[in-house]
Amino acid sequence: MADRNFSATRIPGFAAIAIAAFVILYLPIFTLVIYAFNAGQSIAVWEGVSLHWFARAWDNEAVKSATLRSLVIAVSASAIATSVATMAALGTTRRPNFRGQTFIYVMINQPLMVPEIVTAVALLIFFGVVKQATGYQGLGYLILAHTAFCIPFAYLPIRARLEGMDLSLETAAADLYASDWQTFRYVTLPLLFPGIIAGAMLAFVISLDDVVITEFVKAGGQDTLPTYMLGQMRRAITPEVNAISTGLLALTVVLLTAFFLLTRKKG
Structure with a gap:
């Protein structure tokens, strides 16, 4: 008989x-x-405490430009990905089981299962064809690429939130002659909101930190903060890179902590 008190610790x-x-x-x-x-100057020899490299990074126009570009892409991609993920989660959880449901789950979560380099190459080829046909070379490609990659990261916490929600309140709203939109607006959405925020934050962090897909899709002069740092690592390495990494790490930790607080079970 199995020991019910078994603990890996x-x-x-x-x-x-x-x-x-x-x-x-x-x-x-x-x-x-x-x-x-x-x-x-050395990244391996300690020569005392200073905030010099943080100040230098703050005054670096290339860092400012890359940071702003990263934020624009991450905010746009996370907003679009979260909207799509919310609709997908509602469509796959707020209805009876149907044929092909497992296939839909697989397709939504496909970017999580396929190596990122494969997704990057596929996007590079696809957007290359689009660029030739349209001549457009803007940030839209990076936003769409990040959106496609971030959808499953936003979908998982939103779906988890929906599956943990009691249907009785939505049923009661329908019994009180609320329309589908009213039920969603005044009952489902407020209950689902923490999951949506959690999914948006997770998608934002994933987009902000992405390197592989960005390297393949970006055009000249479209460096994000991670790709700028990668380029600096190929040249002379200074503690300025460490300072930028520390700032990016701090932002990521804050967002992931907020994600944890929003998604943890109370009680």
């Missing part, structure tokens, strides 16, 4: 393996953050 060596995993994962990040405050 009591397995010999569990604590040591867990600590080692955390050290391997986070020690390089902590090192990067520490050296962002290095006063010297």
